[in-house]
Amino acid sequence: QITLKESGPTLVKPTQTLTLTCTFSGFSLSTSGVGVGWIRQPPGKALEWLAFIYWDDDKRYSPSLKSRLTITKDTSKNQVVLTMTNMDPVDTATYYCAHRKESGLDAFDIWGQGTLVTVSS
Amino acid sequence: DTVMTQSPDSLAVSLGERATINCKSSQSVLTSSYNKNYLAWYQQKAGQPPKLLIYWASTRESGVPDRFSGSGSGTDFTLTISSLQAEDVAVYYCQQYYSTPRTFGGGTKVEIK
Numbered sequence: 001q002i003t004l005k006e007s008g009p010t011l012v013k014p015t016q017t018l019t020l021t022c023t024f025s026g027f028s029l030s031t032s033g034v035g036v037g038w039i040r041q042p043p044g045k046a047l048e049w050l051a052f053i054y055w056d057d058d059k060r061y062s063p064s065l066k067s068r069l070t071i072t073k074d075t076s077k078n079q080v081v082l083t084m085t086n087m088d089p090v091d092t093a094t095y096y097c098a099h100r101k102e103s104g105l106d107a108f109d110i111w112g113q114g115t116l117v118t119v120s121s
Numbered sequence: 122d123t124v125m126t127q128s129p130d131s132l133a134v135s136l137g138e139r140a141t142i143n144c145k146s147s148q149s150v151l152t153s154s155y156n157k158n159y160l161a162w163y164q165q166k167a168g169q170p171p172k173l174l175i176y177w178a179s180t181r182e183s184g185v186p187d188r189f190s191g192s193g194s195g196t197d198f199t200l201t202i203s204s205l206q207a208e209d210v211a212v213y214y215c216q217q218y219y220s221t222p223r224t225f226g227g228g229t230k231v232e233i234k
Contacts (some may be wrong), residue, residue, distance in 0.1 A: 022128075049225060061220040063222065107216065
């Protein structure tokens with residue numbers, strides 16, 4: 001059974017760096033074809049794709065946020081970490097991590113419950 | 122970026138009636154080499170994460186009721202709920218996974234009339 005859980009601060013100040021951790025079980029990020037992505041959703045708004053990391057350490061970022069995002073993995077800990085620099089109130093959102101369904105298919109079949117991050121001074 | 126435009130923004134349908142949601146991509150998401158459309162549909166109920174319903178534009182995820190179906194190709198896609206049930210009240214999103222960023226549509230809210 002695959003599960004994912006996001007963790008990190010619930011409140012950050014403007015200009016600070018946000019670090020979120022996705023801790024997962026039921027799969028290994030060292031297995032060929034596996035991937036994990038981050039998606040966010042501002043309150044009452046649509047989903048926004050942020051970043052993705054593959055088993056071979058290939059990384060993809062949203063071009064509009066690329067300068068602020070870094071995604072890394074720690075296969076020994078079964079974790080994926082997303083950092084976002086220079087946080088702004090418009091970054092207030094629920095942040096989700098999710099599992100890639102299968103090789104060649106970058107849809108997300110299993111999602112974490114999400115973590116709400118509020119950016120405010 | 123490939124822009125995904127959903128319509129309508131919301132719709133109200135009577136129980137047992139058909140609900141139809143449209144999704145249009147600004148670029149084709151059809152790969153000619155595999156003849157597959159890189160398009161997924163998700164359902165998000167209030168307070169929950171999204172749930173994958175459909176991938177490859179028309180393949181139902183395991184466990185998804187067969188009243189949900191996806192169709193379309195290239196740039197125009199449709200999610201149909203053939204007979205709306207109370208538990209189908211949710212926001213539905215399309216997503217393309219053909220190009221980076223893997224963009225989502227703006228969502229369509231489905232309610233009971």
